[in-house]
């Protein structure tokens with residue numbers, strides 16, 4: 048893993064903040080040029096979000112030293128690019144159709160992308176991926192459950208990638224809490240080049256607080272910590288995350304969303320113009336229809352917005368539909384029956 052880190056990143060000495068240098072408790076804090084009048088937010092936040100990590104550690108049964116928190120998964124993914132990918136030299140491997148941010152972040156960081164399309168059943172083409180990798184292939188992005196296709200990838204397929212891809216493997220588990228398969232965070236010790244990302248944006252119901260998590264070996268987490276902005280997760284977000292994890296309201300919501308997904312799956316399959324409902328391990332469903340643009344526009348006229356994914360690789364005439372509340376899903380089905 049050490050050989051994969053960019054030279055300048057290996058060599059740098061990280062910024063040392065006031066809260067890094069003094070971590071005990073004092074009566075009077077005169078070390079960070081803050082406004083001294085207390086208002087709950089006048090102090091800089093904990094740069095290592097220790098309370099949030101402790102709660103995540105209890106929930107996920109994984110050491111706090113194996114996690115990094117960021118301003119959404121987007122920041123976490125960007126930090127991964129900046130640690131491992133040398134601009135204009137290195138490349139990353141993407142498996143379209145998949146989450147658009149990997150490509151955007153590659154472009155921002157001036158990193159070439161190599162695209163190996165998923166097979167017709169939306170599984171990774173392992174042989175093609177392993178064949179195309181070269182010495183500059185630093186990161187492979189594996190999104191499972193995949194957005195927009197909604198499927199989790201087969202365990203043995205991912206194991207082969209973890210064993211035979213020579214760079215960092217990022218498994219994006221934004222939707223893992225809706226799947227019935229185990230998270231790859233339980234197998235970090237077996238695969239030293241694995242990084243698993245998760246988020247508060249989907250199952251945990253807090254897209255608005257912007258909180259993403261990377262789980263990886265202590266060695267990887269240490270380098271990511273060295274380059275992250277010192278106060279990248281703000282105090283309001285940390286406070287809210289603690290509340291979310293302590294209250295645990297999301298577990299019931301996840302169960303309802305999964306039941307609703309299965310109901311929607313059935314109801315959508317009954318519509319004459321729906322040619323295929325792709326099986327879902329996430330909180331959305333991809334369907335293939337007759338005339339996706341027309342269906343999309345008709346739904347919009349009825350006040351319902353879905354995502355038209357028809358321009359994505361192997362996704363012609365597809366719509367991606369998020370699972371809503373039971374009332375919203377009922378309205379969707381009623382309206383769709385009338386089209």
Ligand SMILES: *Cc1c(COP(=O)(O)O)cnc(C)c1O
Nearest residue numbers: 119120121146194221246248259
């Ligand atoms: C929604 C989503 C995320 C979440 O990104 P945040 O920046 O954490 O909101 C990450 N990955 C995938 C594949 C997603 O669909």
